[in-house]
Amino acid sequence: MMLRQGALALAALALTAPGMAQDAVRSPDQIVAAAPARDWVTIAPQDLLVMTLAPDAEGNPRKVVIQLIGAPFSQGWVDNIRTLARDHYWDGMAILRVQDNYVAQWGQPDPGMGIAEKPVPEGLKRMSDADYTAGSPNWLTSSTLRATKEPQVIGDWPAPMLTDPYGDYATFREGWPIAGIQQMHIARQWPVHCYGMVGVGRGNPPDTGDGSQLYAVIGHAPRHLDRNLAVVGRVVEGIEHLSSLPRGKGPASYYADPAKRVPILSVRIAADLPESERPHLQYLSTESESFARYADARANRRDPFFVASAGGADICNIPVPIRAVAAE
């Protein structure tokens, strides 16, 4: 009895929603399940990238869906990624590197890997390291100064805000986890490297990468990469097809054995797929009251499994809820 219940109880805190509905004890997942339809935002097919990998050893299909980040963040790289996808640039390429507790990386290979560089299409944009961040409004200071470890909506900033060891504060902006510095002469925000986030590989500065080489975070959030590489999206479906791959045995966890490289069959913008093949996904608006309650519940667990509540959470432990919906 005990083992199964133990297992299920540990499970419950992750995902399931046992029946209690009282506000004081609702789990984050119960709050999300109860969110009204108006709090969910449909992800536009222009903003979804569908990467189809070769089937696994048993012939099961492997599909990874990536949501591209919206303005004002990383839009030069995002434009390049759309251009590359429409050029079918990644078709026939491979997952080249999987490093335990760190990243899975694909696309453009690097010198020293013994794979020829693949020319990119004409007209890709070039970004500078200033483009890793975006400006934030001056009036935000009155909110950021009051941020605490408990995520709360403060002042006129509409999403929950909290303190952050890597910046002056962390918060959410139109569905994305971000951090910021808010000082007299510089006020910037940037998307953060949480589990599942997708970034752009590059060489040493001043190179910023063109988007042809991408990586997804498959371990504990490597937040030290924030503001050093472009974050361009997040895996919203199929992260296990990247996180569970065998780790590379070569230098820096490249696959030394080419046979281990998982082939990429195709990468498409969902808008370019037939309607029947498009993923239909929504995210919980980070500016909604439901999300504020959800963030509060992530930091203050009151559901019955918990005996102690932290009164805080790190930004990467408040993942923005995503759900699949039926096609219209």
Added chain:
Amino acid sequence: MKNAITLLAALALGTAAFAQEAETPPPPSPKEVLDAAPADAWQVIAPDDLLVFQLAPTAVGSERRIVVQLMDAPWSQKWVRNMRKLAQGGWWDTNSSVYRIAPGFVAQWGDPNEDRAPMEGLEEVGRADLIHPLSEPVSLANPCEDRVFDNAFCDAYAPVAMFKGGWPVATDGTADWPLHCPGMVGVARDVDPATGRGDTLYTIIGHAPRRLDRNLAVVGRVVEGLDLLRTQPPGAGEVGFYAEGQDPLKIEWARVASDLELGARPHYKYLKTESDTFAQWQSALIQPNPFYSEPPTDYDICALTYPVREVAGE
């Protein structure tokens, strides 16, 4: 795209891939600091503190195992003693497997059979055992304000986090407790007031779920086989449990290393937190590095993998 992968790798591994380009010798990388550490900076882990889970061999017959370093006193010692008893009594030699893989969260193992009577003679554990009360309260500076990268981490879940005796812990000034960082091992349990005996275990395979701190017992860390657990097929059942028709990864047996023949024992060591090398390792983590346009100045405690290394056997 020149050297993109190499350099992205370099910052993870701490390898100074650009050494030859620098005008002055670059400061040592974290890895170089550890490579150069004197022998007395390391604490060899006693065989009594290593628990070996022998797994079914791979399809091509390669042996594989999970090695857990058991938590040191003063934390979680009742569970740790139970785990030694369970191994010595052969608990995991029967009907045991890794039967839950929830990517980004946990891998869980033990005996999934709910009807099996628990082993007799295990210690009863209570909620109070989830933390270690300090003998006298300590007043704490706020590391979130000083923003100096030292062994007092700004933490989202507690007033201060730190490494202590080789383990990541947090404190509120009245007690301290071990943390759910990647690779740390915990004890699954039923709903409160159950605290688990130590027969069903999990380890963290994704981002640290620190909300579990002080809610479930942290009893050690995986020092070998974590990549193996992270690369197991995800459970197709609810929240990552293996579904009907999925083969869980069988555990053949488990033993405390001191009960194994000398030749079969794993040998591991961890960096002493009070050593000079530990301070040098921390400094190396924030050294300027040509890869960064904004060099890191801080980390959260679970972003750091505590230095543990295999040592050559006797």
